Amino acid sequence: xxxxxxxxxxxxxxxxxxxxxxxxxxxxxxxxxxxxxxxxxxxxxxxxxxxxxxxx
Amino acid sequence: xxxxxxxxxxxxxxxxxxxxxxxxxxxxxxxxxxxxxxxxxxxxxxxxxxxxxxxxxxxxxxxxxxxxxxxxxxxxxxxxxxxxxxxxxxxxxxxxxxxxxxxxxxxxxxxxxxxxxxxxxxxxxxxxxxxxxxxxxxxxxxxxxxxxxxxxxxxxxxxxxxxxxxxxxxxxxxxxxxxxxx
Numbered sequence: 001x002x003x004x005x006x007x008x009x010x011x012x013x014x015x016x017x018x019x020x021x022x023x024x025x026x027x028x029x030x031x032x033x034x035x036x037x038x039x040x041x042x043x044x045x046x047x048x049x050x051x052x053x054x055x056x
Numbered sequence: 057x058x059x060x061x062x063x064x065x066x067x068x069x070x071x072x073x074x075x076x077x078x079x080x081x082x083x084x085x086x087x088x089x090x091x092x093x094x095x096x097x098x099x100x101x102x103x104x105x106x107x108x109x110x111x112x113x114x115x116x117x118x119x120x121x122x123x124x125x126x127x128x129x130x131x132x133x134x135x136x137x138x139x140x141x142x143x144x145x146x147x148x149x150x151x152x153x154x155x156x157x158x159x160x161x162x163x164x165x166x167x168x169x170x171x172x173x174x175x176x177x178x179x180x181x182x183x184x185x186x187x188x189x190x191x192x193x194x195x196x197x198x199x200x201x202x203x204x205x206x207x208x209x210x211x212x213x214x215x216x217x218x219x220x221x222x223x224x225x226x227x228x229x230x231x232x233x234x235x236x237x238x
Contacts, residue, residue, distance in 0.1 A: 041207035
């Protein structure tokens with residue numbers, strides 16, 4: 001019987017970067033996107049619960 | 057120089073949810089938000105305070121030493137397969153008085169903008185840290201509208217520049233998808 005090699009497509013567990021580096025990245029994203037786009041982004045979360053049930 | 061408030065992403069207790077519910081409802085009744093809108097959100101959150109696999113959970117963003125949340129985040133943990141677990145952040149809702157200030161045309165808008173950014177920052181970092189603690193393989197951030205997706209693209213570009221524990225970030229449908237690499 002031939003040896004069978006089974007490859008598992010292993011998914012890595014997420015390893016969170018340090019908080020300080022994430023803060024810099026998010027601040028940079030805000031600077032690049034601009035305040036108006038960020039404001040629109042936050043405002044658009046005020047939607048019906050049903051919308052988010054679909055996303056879940 | 058404006059003082060920066062420190063925030064924490066954490067689950068609600070019955071006490072902190074009670075304080076939050078009372079404060080948010082009062083602010084809505086003062087005209088800072090649609091009362092029915094806040095009532096619907098609080099009613100939803102009341103049913104989702106405990107984590108249940110595959111169901112949404114309401115987390116709060118709290119200023120240090122405060123029992124009133126400045127934002128409510130909807131997070132859901134789903135098991136995509138036996139080796140793949142996803143943590144998704146679906147929305148971040150601001151406290152009515154911050155939301156109102158953000159939309160005003162006077163100077164309070166600038167302060168509220170910085171506060172909203174600090175809240176979103178803590179929500180995002182909180183959900184990434186939560187994903188690690190849950191042994192998730194993938195973290196997703198939902199964007200419903202075109203503008204939300206546009207902002208998430210900027211966020212993805214910057215997250216990929218992080219050096220420690222580098223991440224691969226893609227847009228898949230209406231989600232920003234974050235995974236560890238290396």
